[in-house]
Amino acid sequence: MRLQCGQRQLDLSEPRIMGILNVTPDSFSDGGLFVRPEQALRHVEQMIAEGAAIIDVGGESTRPGAEPVSAAEELQRVIPVIEAIAREFDIAISVDTSSAVVMRESTVAGAHIINDVRSLRRDGALAAAAASGLPVCLMHMIGEPTNMQNNPYYDDVVVEVADFLRQRADECEQAGIRKDHIIIDPGFGFGKTYEHNYRLLNQLEKITALGYPVLTGLSRKRMIAAAIGGQPSAEGRDIGSATAALLCVLKGARIIRVHNVKATADAVNVLQATLGEGNE
Numbered sequence: 550m551r552l553q554c555g556q557r558q559l560d561l562s563e564p565r566i567m568g569i570l571n572v573t574p575d576s577f578s579d580g581g582l583f584v585r586p587e588q589a590l591r592h593v594e595q596m597i598a599e600g601a602a603i604i605d606v607g608g609e610s611t612r613p614g615a616e617p618v619s620a621a622e623e624l625q626r627v628i629p630v631i632e633a634i635a636r637e638f639d640i641a642i643s644v645d646t647s648s649a650v651v652m653r654e655s656t657v658a659g660a661h662i663i664n665d666v667r668s669l670r671r672d673g674a675l676a677a678a679a680a681s682g683l684p685v686c687l688m689h690m691i692g693e694p695t696n697m698q699n700n701p702y703y704d705d706v707v708v709e710v711a712d713f714l715r716q717r718a719d720e721c722e723q724a725g726i727r728k729d730h731i732i733i734d735p736g737f738g739f740g741k742t743y744e745h746n747y748r749l750l751n752q753l754e755k756i757t758a759l760g761y762p763v764l765t766g767l768s769r770k771r772m773i774a775a776a777i778g779g780q781p782s783a784e785g786r787d788i789g790s791a792t793a794a795l796l797c798v799l800k801g802a803r804i805i806r807v808h809n810v811k812a813t814a815d816a817v818n819v820l821q822a823t824l825g826e827g828n829e
Contacts, residue, residue, distance in 0.1 A: 550762065550803065552684050553730070554661035559602065559641050561762050563821065564798045566813055567603040567643065567806040568596035569768065572626045573610045589630045590637060597640055600814030603662065604638075605806060606630055606655075607645030611666050611739075613698045613771075620648045627651065628658050635659025643686070649673030656681040662732075664764075666690055666739065668717045679725040686732040686764050686804075687717050691740025698740065706745040707752045710735050715759055732804065733761045738770040746772040750796060757801030765797040766806035768813075783808070791816040 552559040559565065570589055593604055608626035609618045627644060634642055635658065643662035644655040652663050652674065661683060668687040669675040678685045689710045691701050703709050714733045722728055735756050737746050749756070750767070757763045767773060773789040774780055787809040794805045794813045798820060807813045 552662075552732075552762065554641055554684055555682070557641055557661055559661075561803040564802065564817055565602040565804050566600055566810055566817070567605050567764070567804050568593070568599075568601035568810045569806060569808050570596075570604050570606050570630070571610070572606060572608050572630050586629050586633050590633055593634055593638060593640070596810045597638060599811035600818075601640070601810045603641040603643050603804065604634060605643040605645050605664055606634070606660075608651070609646065609648075611694045613694060613738075616695060617693075620650045623648055623651050624654055628654055631655055631658040631660055647671045647674060649677035652677040652681060656683060662686065664688075664734075666736070668713075669721065675721065675724050679721075682730075684730040684732060685721065685726060686734055687714060687721065688734035688739065688764075689713050689736035694739075701740040701742060701745065703745060706741065706748055707755050710749060711756055711759060714756065714761075718759075718761060728761075731761050732764050733759060734764040734766065737765065737767045738772060743772055743775050746770075747776075750793065750800075753797060753800035753802065762803040763797075763801060764804040764806060765794075765802045767793040767797070768807040768809070787812045795820055 550561040552561055570593060572589055606627050608623040631642055641661045642659060643664045644660040645664045646652060647665050647667040663678050663683055664686040666688045669678050691697050718731050721731060735749050768790045769783045769786045773786045777789045791812045795816050797805060798817060805813060
């Protein structure tokens with residue numbers, strides 16, 4: 550399975566790690582740490598050395614309760630960083646945005662993938678993504694970050710998430726996005742309770758069965774903190790996050806979006822070595 554990202558190919562025959570680079574002042578885990586380009590580049594270099602195959606650059610926090618930022622502010626945050634990464638490193642770059650203008654400008658700046666938590670539903674986003682010719686990641690979310698955790702309800706969360714992703718992928722294909730350019734993300738933590746999240750994780754193979762590469766992002770989220778007890782620091786959730794990443798890989802996820810690349814890469818490498826030995 551290969552994903553054509555502009556002039557670059559991303560081999561998804563094995564799981565790949567997407568390192569998170571938040572250039573925001575208010576992200577829940579690392580807000581404010583990488584807002585300056587030189588700080589961002591040092592962190593990118595570290596994540597690449599630790600095993601990241603993709604760097605996901607985001608300029609708008611989507612944590613629960615987060616307020617949207619203007620397109621102008623988002624552009625100011627992400628474009629210099631994308632340009633610098635493209636200039637300095639040989640790495641696939643994803644832009645985490647829902648804004649049509651940010652998608653267009655990021656494509657020019659050197660992005661290879663569009664990663665949209667709103668599944669290209671903002672005005673102009675679907676057309677901008679289709680015009681870019683780049684792969685897109687479509688994520689499931691109820692509502693907006695400002696209200697998504699206000700008592701989310703499902704009759705069957707797995708069926709409803711799968712139905713949404715299938716329908717949205719069909720709509721994207723009708724708009725001109727190639728089927729082999731579509732990635733799907735069940736949206737752990739986005740409009741879902743603890744029980745919803747773990748039911749999705751337990752039945753993730755029903756999402757991978759839709760036939761698109763699946764991206765999962767559970768890193769340092771509240772579902773991890775709740776499972777391990779109390780409210781540990783962001784870094785204190787990394788072992789639980791790496792464990793969840795392994796479960797995602799075992800259930801067919803191809804891209805794992807994480808904060809701690811090394812912990813995840815080490816865990817995935819041990820899993821791959823074990824599975825390889827068992828297949829000889």
